[in-house]
Amino acid sequence: MPITDRFLSGVRSRLSRALTARSLVAALVAGAAGALIWALAWRCFGYAAPRAAYLWIAAVPLLAALAMAILRRPDTHRAAAFADRHFSLKDALVSYLDFAARPDGARPIYQLQRDATAAAITGKDPATIPLGVRRRALWLGAILTVVAAVLAILPHSPAVAAKLRAEQETLDRSNTVATELQQIVEELIAGMDEHEREVLKPETLRAWAKELAPTKDQRDMMKAVARFEQKIATAAAGLEARKDAEVLKLAAAELDASQLADAKQLARKLDAKDFQAAQQKLGEMKPKQGNHANPDDLAKMRQSSAKMKEIARRMANGARKRDFGKTPANERLPGEAKELDELLKDLDQAADAADKELQADLDPGEMEKMEKAGELDKDLQQLRARLGKLDAGEKAKNRLKALGKCAAKANSFAAGRSQTLGLAQQMMAGIGGLKPGTGHTDGKRNERDEARDNNNMTKLEGNLGQGESQSSVESAESGTGVSGRGQSARERDFRKQTESLVHRDDVPEELKQGIREYFERIHNIPEDK
Amino acid sequence: MPTPAESFQSVFHTIRTEVAKFIVGQEDVIDHVLIAIICGGHVLLEGVPGLGKTALVNTLARALHLKFGRIQFTPDLLPSDVVGTQILVGSGDRRALEFQRGPVFCNILLADEINRATPKTQSALLETMQEKRVTVAGETHPLQSPFFVLATQNPIEQDGTYPLPEAQLDRFFFKLHVTLPGHDHFAEILNRTTGNTAPEITPVATGEDILAMGHSLRDVPVADEVRDHLIRIVRNTHPENEKSPEKVRKYVRHGASPRAAQAMLLAARAKALLDGRFHVAREDVDSVAAPALRHRMILSFEGEADAIKPDDLVKSAIRNAY
Numbered sequence: 001m002p003i004t005d006r007f008l009s010g011v012r013s014r015l016s017r018a019l020t021a022r023s024l025v026a027a028l029v030a031g032a033a034g035a036l037i038w039a040l041a042w043r044c045f046g047y048a049a050p051r052a053a054y055l056w057i058a059a060v061p062l063l064a065a066l067a068m069a070i071l072r073r074p075d076t077h078r079a080a081a082f083a084d085r086h087f088s089l090k091d092a093l094v095s096y097l098d099f100a101a102r103p104d105g106a107r108p109i110y111q112l113q114r115d116a117t118a119a120a121i122t123g124k125d126p127a128t129i130p131l132g133v134r135r136r137a138l139w140l141g142a143i144l145t146v147v148a149a150v151l152a153i154l155p156h157s158p159a160v161a162a163k164l165r166a167e168q169e170t171l172d173r174s175n176t177v178a179t180e181l182q183q184i185v186e187e188l189i190a191g192m193d194e195h196e197r198e199v200l201k202p203e204t205l206r207a208w209a210k211e212l213a214p215t216k217d218q219r220d221m222m223k224a225v226a227r228f229e230q231k232i233a234t235a236a237a238g239l240e241a242r243k244d245a246e247v248l249k250l251a252a253a254e255l256d257a258s259q260l261a262d263a264k265q266l267a268r269k270l271d272a273k274d275f276q277a278a279q280q281k282l283g284e285m286k287p288k289q290g291n292h293a294n295p296d297d298l299a300k301m302r303q304s305s306a307k308m309k310e311i312a313r314r315m316a317n318g319a320r321k322r323d324f325g326k327t328p329a330n331e332r333l334p335g336e337a338k339e340l341d342e343l344l345k346d347l348d349q350a351a352d353a354a355d356k357e358l359q360a361d362l363d364p365g366e367m368e369k370m371e372k373a374g375e376l377d378k379d380l381q382q383l384r385a386r387l388g389k390l391d392a393g394e395k396a397k398n399r400l401k402a403l404g405k406c407a408a409k410a411n412s413f414a415a416g417r418s419q420t421l422g423l424a425q426q427m428m429a430g431i432g433g434l435k436p437g438t439g440h441t442d443g444k445r446n447e448r449d450e451a452r453d454n455n456n457m458t459k460l461e462g463n464l465g466q467g468e469s470q471s472s473v474e475s476a477e478s479g480t481g482v483s484g485r486g487q488s489a490r491e492r493d494f495r496k497q498t499e500s501l502v503h504r505d506d507v508p509e510e511l512k513q514g515i516r517e518y519f520e521r522i523h524n525i526p527e528d529k
Numbered sequence: 530m531p532t533p534a535e536s537f538q539s540v541f542h543t544i545r546t547e548v549a550k551f552i553v554g555q556e557d558v559i560d561h562v563l564i565a566i567i568c569g570g571h572v573l574l575e576g577v578p579g580l581g582k583t584a585l586v587n588t589l590a591r592a593l594h595l596k597f598g599r600i601q602f603t604p605d606l607l608p609s610d611v612v613g614t615q616i617l618v619g620s621g622d623r624r625a626l627e628f629q630r631g632p633v634f635c636n637i638l639l640a641d642e643i644n645r646a647t648p649k650t651q652s653a654l655l656e657t658m659q660e661k662r663v664t665v666a667g668e669t670h671p672l673q674s675p676f677f678v679l680a681t682q683n684p685i686e687q688d689g690t691y692p693l694p695e696a697q698l699d700r701f702f703f704k705l706h707v708t709l710p711g712h713d714h715f716a717e718i719l720n721r722t723t724g725n726t727a728p729e730i731t732p733v734a735t736g737e738d739i740l741a742m743g744h745s746l747r748d749v750p751v752a753d754e755v756r757d758h759l760i761r762i763v764r765n766t767h768p769e770n771e772k773s774p775e776k777v778r779k780y781v782r783h784g785a786s787p788r789a790a791q792a793m794l795l796a797a798r799a800k801a802l803l804d805g806r807f808h809v810a811r812e813d814v815d816s817v818a819a820p821a822l823r824h825r826m827i828l829s830f831e832g833e834a835d836a837i838k839p840d841d842l843v844k845s846a847i848r849n850a851y
Contacts (some may be wrong), residue, residue: 081754090804090810090811090813091755091808091810091811091812092808094754094755094804095750095751095752095755095809095810096807096808098753099750099752099808100754109533109748109749109807110750110807112532112534112807113806113807113808114748116805116806116807116808145551370720
């Protein structure tokens with residue numbers, strides 16, 4: 001290789017090293033400056049700088065520097081131009097390369113130029129080309145690196161550390177809330193019978209529970225729980241069969257005024273909204289068909305029919321006390337169920353007709369005369385079905401109320417007012433006896449707690465004016481009693497107030513909860529059974 | 530055997546040394562005049578009176594062993610006084626018109642104070658400079674070879690002068706400024722010229738030597754990059770070129786012609802040989818740019834009004850070419 005080419009190769013290599021060195025120093029300065037800015041940006045807000053990002057901040061300039069060193073590696077022509085300038089060769093090397101590429105490069109004048117160039121570069125050493133690394137830049141990079149490293153090891157500020165702990169705690173709490181509420185919903189769904197599933201729609205409940213996503217923001221978590229609670233409350237309100245309940249309450253009052261023991265028992269069951277027991281009781285009171293030719297059977301049939309007639313009349317009387325602006329039968333949509341009061345009136349008419357049939361002298365052979373009894377059976381069946389539906393709705397409502405209480409407790413837990421959630425215990429409350437601490441003795445037991453299924457029911461009852469009794473039965477004729485509507489209306493008002501409070505964003509959660517507790521205390525709403 | 534560069538340098542230095550016996554200082558002017566002569570070009574010397582312009586040309590003519598002619602240009606000078614005329618010669622019946630050669634029939638013509646002549650006379654010299662021949666009465670008379678015009682003009686006397694037209698200025702290879710010598714040179718001039726003895730100038734080179742030198746310098750190769758640099762400089766003197774410096778675009782009406790680029794390249798080759806190189810460097814081009822371009826850039830009205838120096842414009846054109 002000619003000396004000139006070797007010299008050019010040496011210059012090129014030296015320039016490559018210089019470019020690489022300069023690029024690395026620039027990468028050092030840029031990386032250190034980037035790391036410092038990164039650390040300062042975090043420190044300004046009190047956070048410790050995430051250390052993993054330092055790797056990226058260091059890697060990007062380094063890769064860029066290496067890429068630049070490779071892509072901008074000088075070619076021979078650039079090396080020749082640089083060497084001409086650096087060694088004051090007056091374009092000798094550039095001309096050398098140019099002439100060497102010419103087809104007539106063998107001319108004597110070119111040879112003279114080559115010789116002159118070779119002579120000119122003799123004694124010139126490419127190693128004397130400075131690398132161009134500025135000592136000041138090197139120092140700057142080192143100082144920035146040290147400062148960035150120091151900032152990297154500083155921990156969070158106390159305020160930020162506390163905030164992060166709070167966020168983590170909120171996340172944990174929201175996880176707990178979501179998990180437990182979903183679990184409670186699953187347990188609630190598992191405990192539902194077929195009729196409850198029809199009215200409650202388990203998939204909807206699951207979807208509501210799944211909307212409770214874990215979050216670090218306490219406000220978000222409380223809002224989500226409040227929304228869940230609100231949905232539960234709305235669903236429970238949707239299950240309210242207010243009209244039917246009012247009708248049955250009036251019917252129960254009428255029944256209670258009856259001299260018949262069965263009617264009084266049915267009245268108590270209806271008054272206690274124990275619709276399942278009332279349904280069963282109605283089934284028991286259904287007139288049995290016997291042998292009409294047998295005088296004993298006939299007498300029993302007439303007795304049970306008269307009892308049924310009395311009960312149906314009383315219930316119909318109760319229903320007549322209220323007019324809810326019901327839809328006339330001719331305006332009702334096809335398939336729409338009858339109003340309960342209408343059903344009771346129909347039952348009254350059917351019982352009356354059936355009783356008249358039975359009270360008349362029957363020819364045992366005339367079967368067609370039993371058609372009125374068949375109508376009574378049909379109406380009774382409809383009433384029982386309606387009671388079954390009411391029972392399912394009542395149970396579902398109770399479940400939703402229990403779930404709503406769980407949600408309220410979850411909200412309290414989310415707000416940090418309680419350290420444990422324990423929704424399972426909440427769901428178990430009221431089952432298997434009175435609340436802990438309340439206690440009771442049989443002597444002090446409220447005789448009206450018969451709805452509580454504690455296997456310790458003692459009925460103290462008697463008829464007015466007949467013997468002594470520890471309890472007094474106060475009955476009233478139709479129209480003279482005190483309506484229970486006012487209390488229900490107040491309860492609804494309170495519920496509306498609390499729900500509207502939950503909706504408002506401008507009221508702090510703590511204040512909401514405080515107001516909620518205040519209302520609960522002053523109203524002293526009794527626990528649902 | 531000496532290389533072409535060595536032969537070139539040897540002859541050049543011999544001539545310069547001989548001229549330097551009489552002319553003190555002005556090395557750049559002497560070098561550029563010699564380079565222009567070797568390249569076959571004409572030189573316009575500009576300077577105040579008394580700086581040795583005429584003495585330089587006289588000395589050069591004596592050192593080169595060439596036939597020297599001198600014309601003192603005045604307003605009443607006629608073209609025939611420059612190129613010659615036909616006169617009636619003979620006696621009795623044998624009388625005929627005969628061409629009487631003018632002073633241009635020489636090797637080195639000193640056109641002293643050329644801007645004092647009328648444009649008509651100046652244009653008579655124009656054909657002579659370009660074509661190197663004289664046509665009178667339909668008959669063409671070639672001039673001797675080599676033929677160089679070394680013209681001088683006085684920049685401070687404006688009354689009664691006729692500025693050279695642009696076309697004629699373009700014929701000059703170089704325009705050189707003869708400046709006031711320094712203190713030491715001043716003292717040396719006084720010593721040499723006020724005594725009883727004067728330096729003896731002897732011819733050290735012939736016309737053939739000059740032609741041979743001119744021939745050899747044309748062999749010096751130029752790299753494409755250097756040639757492109759030269760072209761960029763010349764193009765940068767044009768105001769219509771987008772890459773020209775702002776000053777050029779503002780103060781120049783017309784830029785340098787391709788003839789300027791030819792002159793620059795030839796002169797740069799000569800510079801390279803004088804430096805012992807067989808290639809032209811960018812600094813060779815840069816060093817000859819000012820004498821080759823300064824008289825070829827026609828200033829605009831703004832340039833004239835702001836008294837812009839063409840040399841400054843040339844410098845900016847060079848800077849912009851890198």
